[in-house]
């Protein structure tokens with residue numbers, strides 16, 4: 001069994017692998033766990049991030065409203081499966097009004113580093129960029145400077161400093177639906193000034209038949225998991241079809257000290273849109289992972305993913321199964 005360097009989580013929501021399952025992830029039979037109207041004024045609830053908190057779980061949820069505006073909301077859960085999402089969006093505090101300028105907020109990630117929880121999200125500041133805030137209690141949120149100039153989506157932090165620096169993955173983009181996209185890693189001493197940008201990996205353009213599902217763009221998903229094999233990164237990959245973009249889930253193992261160095265990367269996807277709730281919704285054929293829970297003792301892994309940009313689902317696996325699959329189906 002591979003060593004997992006995160007915390008134990010004995011109450012992780014998880015179901016055993018069904019006997020006839022041959023896939024790296026198996027879905028929860030009661031998916032979706034959050035339906036589109038499970039918050040006061042929501043049109044859809046998806047691409048959201050959860051973490052263990054005070055013996056239960058807390059999350060930052062993307063709820064698009066019935067006027068179809070995108071914002072972030074706190075939710076609580078005892079078991080990680082049944083969620084209670086607050087009626088009102090998160091109100092951030094900041095040292096300058098300009099930092100709080102907001103056109104929209106979407107696709108949050110939550111990352112615990114040292115003593116607090118950091119939230120990153122796609123923040124509308126004259127175009128999409130990466131917003132950053134921290135909280136200790138999920139009641140008060142302090143917003144920091146945007147990490148980058150627009151345009152960028154998908155900011156995902158590493159859960160500890162590496163060589164004394166905070167590390168952030170991101171995916172530079174455009175103002176629209178972005179028909180391209182590669183993952184870069186940037187570092188910072190203070191979470192304000194980001195530099196030393198390193199290319200990590202991109203869409204598959206050469207020998208496209210070997211992995212066509214990630215031939216249009218890719219982007220980082222949940223917070224990476226530290227293991228004895230390297231950082232386990234789950235990411236999304238996109239292909240453009242005659243019916244538009246299709247989003248699937250891939251996996252990679254990154255070097256522990258130089259995480260822009262990719263040791264393994266899947267040619268075959270780990271999860272794709274197949275079930276009705278993944279194929280039918282506001283944006284069909286999308287599975288979009290934003291969070292995992294992991295128990296270092298048993299290796300259990302639970303992934304939260306937005307389905308068809310409408311509802312929230314979970315799938316289960318183990319770190320061993322995912323790492324072995326990535327190695328066995330490596331590009």
Ligand code: BMA
Pocket residue numbers: 047106107177247283286288306309
């Ligand atoms: C991306 C983001 C995600 C969304 C995906 C599929 O560009 O907008 O929030 O899930 O497209 O529509």
